Amino acid sequence: MNAPLSILPPPPASAGAAGAIHPVTDTAAVIRFEGVEKTFPARSGSGAVSALTDVNLAVPEGAIVGVIGRSGAGKSTLIRLVNGLERPTAGRIVVDGTDITALSERGLRQARRSIGMIFQHFNLLARRTAFENVALPLEIAGIPAREIKSRVEPLLDLVGLADKRDRYPAELSGGQKQRVGIARALATRPRVLLSDEATSALDPETTNQILALLRKVNAELKLTVLLITHEMAVIKAVADRVAVLDGGRIVEDGSTFDIFARPQHPTTRSFLSALTGSTLPPHLADRLKPAHTPGAEAVVRIVFTGTHATDPVLSRVSRLLSIDINIIQAQVDDIAGQPFGVIVVSLPGDAATVAGVTNAIARLGLASEVIGYVS
Amino acid sequence: MFPEILSPAIVDLLIEATRQTLYMVAISGLVGTLIGLPLGVFLATSRSGELFAAPWLNHTLGLVVNAARSTPFIILVVAIIPFTRLIAGTSIGTNAAIVPLTVAAAPFIARLIEAAIREVDQGLVEAARAMGASPLQIVRKVLLPEALPSITLALTLAVVSLLGYSAMVGAVGGGGLGDLGIRFGYQRFMPEVMAAVVIVLIVLVQGVQSVGDLLARRLDKRNRG
Numbered sequence: 043m044n045a046p047l048s049i050l051p052p053p054p055a056s057a058g059a060a061g062a063i064h065p066v067t068d069t070a071a072v073i074r075f076e077g078v079e080k081t082f083p084a085r086s087g088s089g090a091v092s093a094l095t096d097v098n099l100a101v102p103e104g105a106i107v108g109v110i111g112r113s114g115a116g117k118s119t120l121i122r123l124v125n126g127l128e129r130p131t132a133g134r135i136v137v138d139g140t141d142i143t144a145l146s147e148r149g150l151r152q153a154r155r156s157i158g159m160i161f162q163h164f165n166l167l168a169r170r171t172a173f174e175n176v177a178l179p180l181e182i183a184g185i186p187a188r189e190i191k192s193r194v195e196p197l198l199d200l201v202g203l204a205d206k207r208d209r210y211p212a213e214l215s216g217g218q219k220q221r222v223g224i225a226r227a228l229a230t231r232p233r234v235l236l237s238d239e240a241t242s243a244l245d246p247e248t249t250n251q252i253l254a255l256l257r258k259v260n261a262e263l264k265l266t267v268l269l270i271t272h273e274m275a276v277i278k279a280v281a282d283r284v285a286v287l288d289g290g291r292i293v294e295d296g297s298t299f300d301i302f303a304r305p306q307h308p309t310t311r312s313f314l315s316a317l318t319g320s321t322l323p324p325h326l327a328d329r330l331k332p333a334h335t336p337g338a339e340a341v342v343r344i345v346f347t348g349t350h351a352t353d354p355v356l357s358r359v360s361r362l363l364s365i366d367i368n369i370i371q372a373q374v375d376d377i378a379g380q381p382f383g384v385i386v387v388s389l390p391g392d393a394a395t396v397a398g399v400t401n402a403i404a405r406l407g408l409a410s411e412v413i414g415y416v417s
Numbered sequence: 418m419f420p421e422i423l424s425p426a427i428v429d430l431l432i433e434a435t436r437q438t439l440y441m442v443a444i445s446g447l448v449g450t451l452i453g454l455p456l457g458v459f460l461a462t463s464r465s466g467e468l469f470a471a472p473w474l475n476h477t478l479g480l481v482v483n484a485a486r487s488t489p490f491i492i493l494v495v496a497i498i499p500f501t502r503l504i505a506g507t508s509i510g511t512n513a514a515i516v517p518l519t520v521a522a523a524p525f526i527a528r529l530i531e532a533a534i535r536e537v538d539q540g541l542v543e544a545a546r547a548m549g550a551s552p553l554q555i556v557r558k559v560l561l562p563e564a565l566p567s568i569t570l571a572l573t574l575a576v577v578s579l580l581g582y583s584a585m586v587g588a589v590g591g592g593g594l595g596d597l598g599i600r601f602g603y604q605r606f607m608p609e610v611m612a613a614v615v616i617v618l619i620v621l622v623q624g625v626q627s628v629g630d631l632l633a634r635r636l637d638k639r640n641r642g
Contacts, residue, residue: 125547154549165544168639169562179548181558210638230548 071136072234072266073101073124078133080119080290093119095290097133101234101283106260106267108281108298110274110313116290117270121236124268125157126150138233155183158227162239164219166211166226172198172218173207176225183230197225200262201255217248224255228263235259237269241276253279274313278302278377286310299378303347304409322386322413326370330414338417340391341370344403344410346383356387359402365389367399391415422609430597431610435617437511438593441586442579444515449522449579450572456482456523457530458556468542468552482524490521491585498589514583514591522579529571533564566637573629577622584618594618 080094093116101107111117122128123135126142135142140153166175176197180190198204201221211219220240227235237256241249257280260267271277277284277298285295288309294301305311322330322341330341344355360367367387374383389399396412403410423431456478462468463475488496494517501516502508537560545555561568584595594614602611 127543127546151549151551154547157547159544159547161540161544163538163540165538165540167541167559167563169565169636178545178558182545182548182550182554212639226548236547 070102071100072103072138073099073107073268074134074136075099075120075123076134076136078123078135079131080116080123080128081131093290094123094130097290097292099285099292099295101266101268103266104260104264105282106256106269106280108277108284109268109270109287109292110272110277110284111270111287112272112309115287117272117287118238120287121238121268121270124234124236125154125159155179155230156232157234157236158230158232159236159238160220160223160227160240162242164211164216164223164243166219166222168211171208171210172203172214172222172225175211175222176229179226179229193229194225197228200228200259201225215248216244217251220244220248220252221255224252224259228259228265233266235265235267237267239271240269242271242273246275249276250279256280274317278317278375282378286313297378299347299380299382302377302382303345322371326416329416331416332414334391334393334415335417338391338415339368339388340396340415341386341388341413342396342399342410343413344385344387344408346374346385346408347380349407353406355403355406355408356385358406359399362402363395363398365395365399386413388416423613427601427607427610427613430601431594431613431617434592434594434597434614435621437591438580438583438595438621441511441515441518441583441591441593442576445518445522445583446572446576446579448515448519449526449575452519452523453526453575454530456527458534458560460527460531461534462552462556462560468555482527485520485524486528490517490582493517493521494586494589501589509590511592514586514589514593517589518579518582518586521582522575525578526572526575529575530564530568533567533571534560536567537563566633569629569633569636573626573633576625576629580618580621580625 075097078094078097080092082091082093084090097120099107099109109117109120119128123130124137124142126145130143133143137153137157142150142153145153167178170178173194176194177190180193185193195204195207198207201224203218203221203225206214206218206222211222214222223240235256240256241252244252253276256267256269259265260280267280269276269281281298283296284298284301285292286301286307286309287293288307293307294305294310301310302314305314326341331338334340346353346355356367356369359365367389369385369387371386372383373385374381376382389395400410400412459469460475460478460482463471465472485493494514497517497520498508500520501513504516505513507513541559541563542555545559550558583591583593584598586593587596587599594617598611598614601607602614
C-alpha cells in the first residue's frame, strides 16, 4: 500500500496498542477471551512458536462476530480454543458462563455438545449419507434412534437439503456439503456456532448462499456465531462485529461499520483496500508522490458514512471553494445495513486549497484523507 | 478334467489338502485379525498427541511387530515350537500349524490396519472431537467405518499372503496344498500333481482377491455420481 498520510481522527486513547479492546458488557458476552496466550512448544528443528498474544475478545449473545487475519495470523488457533481443541498457555476462555480452560477432558466433551463447528473442508464422513452425517453428533450424545430421526429431518429441511437425505457427500456439491455441515453442527442444539473458514473452499455465489444461511440460523435460532476468515467480503456480508488479527494479536476490533468507515491499523486498511476502492488504478498509483510539487494535483479519499452518505458533498465543496474536483474512483456500498461510500478525487494540490477542502468536508461531518500528489 | 490326468487317490489327496489349507488360512486369518485389528488401531492412534497417546507403548509394540515381521516364516515356525505346543497341545499337524500362521499374520495385519486407519482424514477426527466424541467413539464411529474399504483390501492381502505361508507349514506336518506339492510333485517326481496344486492355489488367490475387490468397491462411497 502507499503510505497512508492519515488525517483520519486519531484512535481513541491507548487504542492501537495490543489488546486495546472495548469489551461489550461482560454479562451479555457468550464467548469471552481474557488475556489469552498460546505458545506451541519447540519441536526439533524449530523453536517455540507464539501463536496468540494477549487476546481479549467478547462475542455478544446473538451476534455474528468475525475474526479476520492472514494465514498464520493465529485465527485457526483462536477458534479452536473456544471448544478446547487447543488449550491456551495462559488466560481464560469463557463460553456461556463456563470456563472452558478449567474443564477436564470429560467436562470438555459435554461442553462441546453446546458448541457447533463447521469447517473449510466440510469434514463429512464419506461413508455416511447426508442424514447419517447429521445424525452423528446425536449418536455420539447417546440419543435414541427414533428421536434422532425426528431431529435430523427438520434440520435437513432448514438447510434446504430434504431431497438429498440419502445422498453420500461425494454426490453433493461443495455448497450442499457445507449445508450438511451446518445441519450437523446444529444437531445438538448448540448456543454457539464456530465457523472455521467455512466458505473459503466455495465459489463466490455459493459463498453468498452459505453466508445467507448462517444469517438465517443466527436469526431464527438465536445462535451466536464466531467465524474466522481471510476475506473482508465475508465480514461485510454477515458480521456485526469484527476483530482484526495480525501476528497473534488483535490489532483492532469494533462494529463492522466502524471498522469499514474508520480503519486504524495498516493490516485492516490492507484488508479493506481490495473491497472499498482504496486501491488506486495502477496508472495513478505509480505516479503518486507523497509530497506536493508545484502544479501537482492532490488525490483525496473521502469516506461517506451514515446520514451523510447520500449528501451532494462534492458539488457543495466545489461551489464553496470555486475549484474543480475530478472524480477518479467512486463506490457506494451497504455495510451492516448502512450506506457507505468511498470517493477518490483529485483537486488543485496547493496547501491552501487542500486545507480548505478537508476542512469543508470535515464541517460536513465526513472523513477525508490526502493519499498523495500527482503531477 | 482332473480324473483323466490324476488318479482318484491323488484327487482325494488334493481335495483333502485344499480343505486343510482353507482351514488353516481361515482360522489363522480370523485369529490374526482379532489380534491384529485392535493392535493396528492402537498403533495408528497412540503416537504422542494422538487419541490414545502412549508413545512408549507405541514404540515398544512397533519394535515387537517389526521383529515378528522380519523373521522369515520358516524360521518362525521352528523357533516358536515350544509356544505352539503350549497353545495347540502338539507341535505337529494342521492345528499346530495354525499357531505360527497366526503369529505371522497378526503383526502383518496390524501394520496393514494401521496404514488404513492413518489414511483417514484427520479433519474427520477433529470434527468428531468438536462434537464431543470420546476417543473410543471416534474409533468406532469414524476411524473404523471410514477405513473399512481399505481394511477390506488389507485383509484380502493378508489372506492371500497366508495362502502362500501355508505352503511352508508342511515342515511341521501341517499338510495343505504346499505340502502336497512338495511331497508328491517334487519328491515323487509327479509334475501333474505340482501343476494341479499350483492351479488350485491360483484359483483360490484369484477368488479371494476378486471377492475382496468387489467388497471394497461396494463399501467405498467416495467415487459416486
